Amino acid sequence: MIENKELLEVDKLTKIYTSGLIRPTKVVGAKDISFKINKGEILSLVGESGSGKTTVANMILRLIQPTSGLIYFNGKDINTIRLQDYYKLVQIIFQDPYSSFNYFYKVDRVLNQAIDFRYGKISKSDKKNLIENVFKEIGINAKEVLGRYPYQISGGQLQRFLLARILLIKPNLLIADEPTSMIDASSRASILNLLEMIRKKEGLSVIFITHDIGQAQYISDRVLVMQKGLVVEKGPTKDVFLNPTNPYTKNLLASVPSLYRQWDLS
Amino acid sequence: MKNLKKSPSQTSNVVLAIDDLKGYYKGTFGVVFAVDGVSFKINRGEIVGISGESGCGKTTLAELISGTYVPVLHYEGGTIMIEDSNICEIDEETLRKDVCCKILAYVPQASMNSLNPVKKIKNFILDVMTERTGVKPDKTKVLKFVINHFETLGLDKTVLERYPHELSGGMKQRTIIAISTLWNPNLLIVDEPTSALDVTTQKLLIKMLLNLKNVGIIGTIIFISHDIPTLRQICDRCIIMYAGRIAEDGTMEDIINSPLHPYTKGLISSIVSFNPDGSPESDLGSIPGQPPDLRFPPSGCRFHPRCPECMPICKTEHPPFFEPINKEHPVRCWLYK
Numbered sequence: 001m002i003e004n005k006e007l008l009e010v011d012k013l014t015k016i017y018t019s020g021l022i023r024p025t026k027v028v029g030a031k032d033i034s035f036k037i038n039k040g041e042i043l044s045l046v047g048e049s050g051s052g053k054t055t056v057a058n059m060i061l062r063l064i065q066p067t068s069g070l071i072y073f074n075g076k077d078i079n080t081i082r083l084q085d086y087y088k089l090v091q092i093i094f095q096d097p098y099s100s101f102n103y104f105y106k107v108d109r110v111l112n113q114a115i116d117f118r119y120g121k122i123s124k125s126d127k128k129n130l131i132e133n134v135f136k137e138i139g140i141n142a143k144e145v146l147g148r149y150p151y152q153i154s155g156g157q158l159q160r161f162l163l164a165r166i167l168l169i170k171p172n173l174l175i176a177d178e179p180t181s182m183i184d185a186s187s188r189a190s191i192l193n194l195l196e197m198i199r200k201k202e203g204l205s206v207i208f209i210t211h212d213i214g215q216a217q218y219i220s221d222r223v224l225v226m227q228k229g230l231v232v233e234k235g236p237t238k239d240v241f242l243n244p245t246n247p248y249t250k251n252l253l254a255s256v257p258s259l260y261r262q263w264d265l266s
Numbered sequence: 267m268k269n270l271k272k273s274p275s276q277t278s279n280v281v282l283a284i285d286d287l288k289g290y291y292k293g294t295f296g297v298v299f300a301v302d303g304v305s306f307k308i309n310r311g312e313i314v315g316i317s318g319e320s321g322c323g324k325t326t327l328a329e330l331i332s333g334t335y336v337p338v339l340h341y342e343g344g345t346i347m348i349e350d351s352n353i354c355e356i357d358e359e360t361l362r363k364d365v366c367c368k369i370l371a372y373v374p375q376a377s378m379n380s381l382n383p384v385k386k387i388k389n390f391i392l393d394v395m396t397e398r399t400g401v402k403p404d405k406t407k408v409l410k411f412v413i414n415h416f417e418t419l420g421l422d423k424t425v426l427e428r429y430p431h432e433l434s435g436g437m438k439q440r441t442i443i444a445i446s447t448l449w450n451p452n453l454l455i456v457d458e459p460t461s462a463l464d465v466t467t468q469k470l471l472i473k474m475l476l477n478l479k480n481v482g483i484i485g486t487i488i489f490i491s492h493d494i495p496t497l498r499q500i501c502d503r504c505i506i507m508y509a510g511r512i513a514e515d516g517t518m519e520d521i522i523n524s525p526l527h528p529y530t531k532g533l534i535s536s537i538v539s540f541n542p543d544g545s546p547e548s549d550l551g552s553i554p555g556q557p558p559d560l561r562f563p564p565s566g567c568r569f570h571p572r573c574p575e576c577m578p579i580c581k582t583e584h585p586p587f588f589e590p591i592n593k594e595h596p597v598r599c600w601l602y603k
Contacts, residue, residue, distance in 0.1 A: 048464040154556050184319045184557075185492065189536045189550035211464070214495075214540040218550070242544040255469040257495040259522060259539035263469070265476055265499075 006075075007205050008037045008060070008173055013069035015055050015229075028229040029055035033069070035224060035234065037173070040203040042195075044216035044237070047226035048252070053209045055229075057175050060207070061092055073173075088118065091171040095178040097158035101150035107161060108146050114168045134167040137201075138194060156187035163194055167202070174198075175207045180215065192219050213256045217241050225249050278350065281453050281486045282308040282331070287344035289330045296561045300326040300339070302510040303584075308453075313479065313487045315497035315518070318507035319533075321557055324490045325375060327507070328455050331488075332372035333361050349452060367398060371451040375458045378438035381430040388412070388426040391445055398449070412448070418481055419444050419474055436467030440474055447483050454478070455488045460496055472500050495539045498522060506530050509558055509568035511584075516595035526590065526597040529553070529569045567600065575601060 015029040030052040037043050045053045058064045060071060062078065071078045078086060094100060101107060115127050135142050140160055145153055153161070159179060166174055176195065180188045196219060198204055210216050216223055216237070223240045225233040225248070233246040244250045257263075285305045291298040301323045308314055316324050329335040331346055333353055346353040348370055356365065366372070382390050391412055395403045413423045421437075421444055430438060439459055447454060456475070460468040478484045491497055497504055497518065504521045506514045506529070514527040525531045535551035555572040558564055564571055570580040579600050589595065590602035 048466065156556070185494075186319055186533055186536050186553040187556075188552075189538060190552040192538065193550065193552075212538070213465070214538045217540055217544075218538050238544060241540070242542075252465065253540070253542065255465040256540045257465070257468070257493070257499050258542060259495045259498060259534075259537055260541050260543065263472075263499050265473055 005038055006036055007039050007041075007073070009072040009075075010035050010056075010060070011070045011072070013056065013059060013071065014067045015052075015059060015064065016067045028052075030059070031229045033231055035231070037205050037207065039172075039205055040199060041222065042199060042206045042208055042220045044208045044210060044220035044223045045226060046210055046213060046216045046223060048211060050228070051226040052229040053211075053226055054177060056226075057092070057177055057207065057209055060173075060175060061090060062086065087171075088169065089171055090173045090175065091166055091169055092175040092177060093159065093162050093166065093179050095181055097155050097162055097182070098150055100162055101158070103150055105149075106147055107150055107153065107158075110162075111165055111168060114165045118169050130168060131164075134164045137167060138164050140164060156183045156191065159183060159191055160194065163191070163198065166204075167198065170202065171204070173205045173207070175209070177209045178211070179208075181210075181212070188215075195219065213241070213253065214258075225252070279309050280307050280347075281310050281312075281349065282488075283345075283347040284331070285345045285347075287327070287330060287346060288342035289326055289335075290340050290342050291326075291338050292340050293338050298560045299563050300510050300560055301330060302563070303344075304507075304510075304512055305344075306505060306512065306515060308486060308488065310485050311479075312503055313475075313489060313501045315494075315501035315504040316488060316490045316507060317492060317494055317497055317504060318513075319557055320492060321509075321560070322507045323510040323560075324492075324507055325457055326510075328372060328374070328457050328488070328490055331455060332366070332370065333358075334366070334372065363398070363400070367446060367451060368449045369451055370453045370455070371446040371449075372455045373443055373446050373457065373459060376462070377442050377457075378435060378462075381438060381442065383430050386427060386429055387433075387441060391426070391448075394445060395448075415448060415483075416444055418483070419477060421474075434467070436463050436470060439463065439467075440471055443471075443474065443478075447478060450483050452484075453486045453488070454484045455490070457490045458492070459489075460491065461493065468496065472496070475500060494522070494534070494537055506533065509563060510560055511568060512598060513569065514595075514597045514599075516597075520591075520595050526595070526602065527569075527599045528573050528575050528601070532572075532574075567598070577601075 011034055013033040014031050017027045017029050018024045033056055045056060047053050059066045073089060101110060111131055115130060138160055145157060145161055180191050183191060192215065195206060199206055208220055220237050223237050224231050225240065227248050233240055233244060233249045244253055287301060287304045289301040291300055304327060318324055329339060330341060341354060392408060395408055416423055421440060425441055460471055475487060479487060489497060489501055501518050504518050505512055506521065508529050514530045521530060522534060525534050532551060532553040538550060553572055558568060566582045567580045567585055570576045577600055585598045585600045587596040587598055588602040
């Protein structure tokens with residue numbers, strides 16, 4: 001078990017975006033990012049907009065190629081894994097749940113495709129059983145969602161639906177890119193609690209990307225604070241949020257509006 | 267109308283009084299009862315937050331108060347008294363020339379995109395000035411006044427020489443608020459000013475709003491936001507709306523620490539907020555179900571289908587305001603009859 005404990009290792013990952021042919025301008029998306037994530041761990045990437053959180057996620061997902069640096073999954077360089085196999089190991093849920101659906105098809109299609117992808121062609125009744133099981137786990141009423149179009153379902157419900165899809169594919173690593181920022185406060189907590197439940201049950205590792213310090217504090221075991229493409233501070237959640245050492249982190253935490261304390265603005 | 271502003275109202279303590287306000291969206295989609303019987307009063311010098319889930323009618327309410335609404339939104343009844351004059355009875359032209367920006371400034375959501383992209387901020391302001399006053403203003407005099415105004419608010423005067431695309435989101439938002447307060451309006455309504463900004467810029471904006479009040483440019487602020495932790499930093503009072511109606515109205519402390527309405531209780535318990543003291547958070551709650559489709563609002567109390575403490579009377583009758591604790595904390599729930 002010991003050699004398996006480390007799920008993903010990111011080593012000196014750098015992405016520099018260039019644009020223009022004659023006088024190219026360079027923008028540092030991420031620079032020298034290194035971290036490891038263990039099995040069953042929730043790691044948060046926090047930072048303001050433009051700090052490179054999504055760039056890191058996209059590189060791990062192999063949606064963009066890093067300028068330099070390597071990513072190892074279970075000790076293997078991810079570029080040596082066949083893409084189809086890789087996506088059985090790593091999955092994502094996006095900020096906007098509607099962006100994962102095709103508006104011309106019913107939502108069921110997403111689940112059917114996920115089953116085809118994971119299990120190959122199986123019989124209709126098996127499919128139905130699989131879907132029923134995950135729905136029961138997540139607490140979705142099948143009658144409320146199946147057979148409908150994406151625009152007929154609320155954002156929170158769809159995000160839960162996409163978590164059901166994750167349960168069908170059973171990846172080892174889930175990247176959650178701001179999964180709650182488009183959802184109302186009253187159902188936000190239920191998404192976070194579901195994520196926690198899946199982590200406990202399936203031993204899923206999660207990279208939780210957020211700009212909301214409160215959510216990062218609630219859900220994660222470890223945090224990475226990013227600023228302008230650099231990791232400025234990392235460590236266990238408690239250490240980073242209660243005793244920050246970096247001046248940027250200190251300033252960031254002092255600016256977060258908290259329900260429990262009022263700012264001294266005089 | 268010119269004497270609208272400095273009327274005897276200065277003696278009265280109420281800046282804004284809304285009574286049984288109704289505003290519906292009407293179109294091929296049916297009738298959406300977006301704001302349905304809202305009444306409250308705002309006293310001079312208060313900073314009031316309006317909060318609730320998306321679709322609860324916060325923005326519709328602000329649009330109705332400002333009088334600048336899209337054609338599908340119809341005013342259906344009720345009164346809006348600003349400084350003793352009924353906004354609903356004033357014709358559009360006077361509203362635009364004499365009320366907007368002078369008595370009441372409304373900064374809508376995403377208003378930072380309303381800066382003219384091909385004009386320098388300075389020229390944009392001159393345009394606005396010309397339109398509002400009706401005469402071509404003396405350029406140097408106006409600029410001196412504007413620079414002075416910007417500096418009081420802690421904005422750099424170099425902003426005036428720039429184009430909107432050269433400014434960051436937070437800077438644009440602060441510029442817009444500075445422009446909308448050039449005429450020292452009595453009441454400022456800001457709609458979700460912080461929701462597109464990073465936390466550090468949010469703090470600057472909130473500091474600026476407080477500064478506006480401290481130096482006396484603005485007396486009263488209505489701050490609309492779904493983010494209650496942000497409201498807590500600035501507001502004295504908070505109004506919680508649900509499905510087009512007010513659920514609860516009380517001081518910020520009371521709303522957070524001792525909410526009365528079951529909806530407010532659920533909403534507050536579901537907030538994930540950073541705790542700088544790091545004490546272990548209790549498990550987050552959430553409210554089952556979704557807000558109703560306001561084309562077909564539920565009968566009685568609109569929260570009853572999701573309410574954990576629903577009683578038979580809730581299903582049939584809409585609760586009036588009860589004041590179980592004191593006058594400052596009215597709540598619309600049959601539990602406190």
